[in-house]
Amino acid sequence: MSGARYVADPAECLTRVELDGLSLLFHHPSGMTHIVASPAPQILEALQLGPADGGEILARMRAWYDLEGDEAADAIDARLEELEAAGLVRRA
Amino acid sequence: MRHSLSLQIGPVAFRIGSAWRAPLEALAHLYQGYPQPERICDFTVRLEPERPWRRWLRPSVAIAGDYVLPDAAPMALAHGLLAAEMGMNLQMALGQKSYLLLHAASVEKDGRALILTGESGAGKSTLAALLGERGWRLMGDEFALLDLADGRLRAFPRAVSLKNGAIAVMEAEVDADRFGPVLAGTPKGTIRHVRPNKRALAAMAEPARPALILFPRFGEAAAARGVGQAEVFMRLTQSSTNYVALGGAGFEALNGLVAACPAAAIDYPDAATAIDMVEGLWEQAA
Numbered sequence: 456m457s458g459a460r461y462v463a464d465p466a467e468c469l470t471r472v473e474l475d476g477l478s479l480l481f482h483h484p485s486g487m488t489h490i491v492a493s494p495a496p497q498i499l500e501a502l503q504l505g506p507a508d509g510g511e512i513l514a515r516m517r518a519w520y521d522l523e524g525d526e527a528a529d530a531i532d533a534r535l536e537e538l539e540a541a542g543l544v545r546r547a
Numbered sequence: 548m549r550h551s552l553s554l555q556i557g558p559v560a561f562r563i564g565s566a567w568r569a570p571l572e573a574l575a576h577l578y579q580g581y582p583q584p585e586r587i588c589d590f591t592v593r594l595e596p597e598r599p600w601r602r603w604l605r606p607s608v609a610i611a612g613d614y615v616l617p618d619a620a621p622m623a624l625a626h627g628l629l630a631a632e633m634g635m636n637l638q639m640a641l642g643q644k645s646y647l648l649l650h651a652a653s654v655e656k657d658g659r660a661l662i663l664t665g666e667s668g669a670g671k672s673t674l675a676a677l678l679g680e681r682g683w684r685l686m687g688d689e690f691a692l693l694d695l696a697d698g699r700l701r702a703f704p705r706a707v708s709l710k711n712g713a714i715a716v717m718e719a720e721v722d723a724d725r726f727g728p729v730l731a732g733t734p735k736g737t738i739r740h741v742r743p744n745k746r747a748l749a750a751m752a753e754p755a756r757p758a759l760i761l762f763p764r765f766g767e768a769a770a771a772r773g774v775g776q777a778e779v780f781m782r783l784t785q786s787s788t789n790y791v792a793l794g795g796a797g798f799e800a801l802n803g804l805v806a807a808c809p810a811a812a813i814d815y816p817d818a819a820t821a822i823d824m825v826e827g828l829w830e831q832a833a
Contacts, residue, residue, distance in 0.1 A: 470795070472802055474776040481798040486791060488784060488798060490777055 458509050460547040461535055463502035469543075471496060482543060489541055494527075495534050499543065506547035509535060553584050557692065557703040557751050558646075559639065560584030563631050565594040570627025577628070577706045577727040577740055580748055590642060592634035594627055629730050629738060632708065639690055639703075640788035646692035646701060647793060647800045650786040653691040653700055654683040655750075659758035660700040661829060662691055662808070664786050667735075670765035673713040674821050676741065680720050681822065685747040686755065695796050698803045699754040704747045706740040714739045716818055759832040760810040763821060767814035771824060774810040808832075 470481040478496040480489040494516070501507065501515040509532045516522060516531075538544040550571045551564040561584075565571050640648060651664035652675030661683075663671040672688040679685030686702035694701055706727065709717055714737065718726070727740035760779060774782075783801055784790045790797045809832050815821035 470798065474780060474805065477777040479777065479780060479802070481795060483795060486794045488790075490781055 458532065459535075460506050460508045461502060461512075461539070461544045462506040462547040463499050463538075463544045466503055469499065480543070485542055487542070489543065494530060495538060495543075498531060498534055498538065502544060552578075553588060554578050555582040555584045555751075556635075556705055557687070558701050559590065559643075559703065560586060560588040561590050561592060561635055561638070562588040563592045563594070563634070565627070565631070566596055567594070567627060570594055570631055573628040573728060574631050577742055579742065580745070582748075582751075590635070590638035592631060592638055594630055594634065626730055626733055628727060628740070629733055632706070632740065635705065636689060643692070643789055644793070646694055647790065647797050647804075648788045649691040649693060649783060650689070650788060651691040652688045653686040653702075653755075654678045655686050655700075655702075655753075655755040656683050656829070658755055660686060660691075660755035661825070662700070662757060662760045663763055664691075664760065664783070665762050665764060668710075668765070669763050670713070670815075670818075670821065671763055672707055672709065673716060673765075673818065674763055674825070676707045676709070676713075676717055676743075677720065677818055677822060678825065679743060679747060684750055685743045693757070693800050693804060694754065695793070695800050697754075698757070698800065698807070700757050701754050702747070702751045704743040704751050706742050709739050709741060711736045717741055757804055757808050759829060760804075760808045761825065761828065762810070762812040764812065764814045765821075766816070768816060769820050769824065770814045771811050771828065774812050776805050776810075779808075779810040780805045 464484060468483050472479040478491050480491060482489065497516055497520065498512055501512045504515055507515065509528060513528055513531055535544060549566055550568050551562060552571050552575055553560065553562045563571065563574060649662065649664060651662050652671040653660050653662050654675050663675055665671050675685055675688050685704055686700065687704050688707040689705055690703050692701040692703050721741055725742040730738045762774065762782065780801060790801065811828055813821065813824050815824060
């Protein structure tokens with residue numbers, strides 16, 4: 456199934472710091488700080504290769520990480536919606 | 548302004564102007580021994596009549612200055628001292644660009660700083676004031692200034708604002724001469740200011756390296772727990788008045804602080820217990 460396609464700002468727009476299992480993201484264009492958990496930072500990494508829908512993001516992530524089962528696809532769709540609400544990704 | 552007073556508090560120079568003599572006299576007594584600014588003041592606080600004629604008729608003080616909040620409430624003249632203090636806080640909270648401002652108390656020992664932060668009523672002012680009389684140097688009870696350039700904490704030893712029960716605790720500890728007038732019936736209850744001791748004033752220009760962050764909470768059974776770095780970061784952004792305004796510089800500075808300092812939340816039933824807990828955690832952090 457192909458869903459909505461998303462795009463993220465270039466990597467230099469984001470400063471990322473890892474703090475005990477969570478990622479702190481400072482989004483330079485908005486000046487906002489976000490505290491996110493995995494897989495949100497990995498989704499943003501995957502989008503650095505270009506616009507993608509949930510399925511394509513999952514395929515990109517599978518190339519880098521060991522992902523098990525079908526739950527990953529649902530998790531990615533849910534995180535994409537949250538990232539969109541936070542202004543870290545937008546519809547392509 | 549008919550009356551005015553200039554004060555150097557840590558790295559910040561204030562000029563307080565007033566339409567009335569009384570609040571400035573109270574302020575001058577409270578801030579006895581503070582250095583005079585050697586340059587143009589950073590912030591101006593003005594205490595002026597709400598309407599021109601109200602200077603004579605049931606006087607009421609409005610707080611103004613370089614930065615003004617629309618809802619800075621007019622106060623009875625009897626609380627003019629409080630208005631001046633609030634005005635100084637307001638100017639700092641809204642106008643400070645050189646430092647990341649944390650709503651926190653801080654004390655120093657051996658060149659290292661302990662930061663105490665928490666909601667209003669958590670007891671950080673009282674705790675810092677007590678530590679300042681017991682071997683620590685009081686750096687400030689209201690704002691901790693994190694230097695964006697070098698990550699060190701700068702002192703901002705304003706008069707400590709004691710509320711309600713904390714007043715008697717400090718009256719038992721400190722000379723009567725260091726106290727301001729009792730301000731009853733303010734929006735926060737009874738308030739009395741106390742001047743930091745000579746050591747705090749003499750060292751106000753000396754920065755300190757942050758070493759430990761504590762989140763005290765008064766009124767609970769004694770307990771301490773570690774706080775993870777992500778939670779510390781989030782709590783400190785909430786306690787900062789200018790984090791968002793500073794943008795990337797604020798992010799970097801706060802990151803440096805969180806990475807460098809262990810942090811713990813402490814619950815305490817009374818001041819003596821709190822001081823023992825602080826000393827214990829400080830030894831562990833050393």
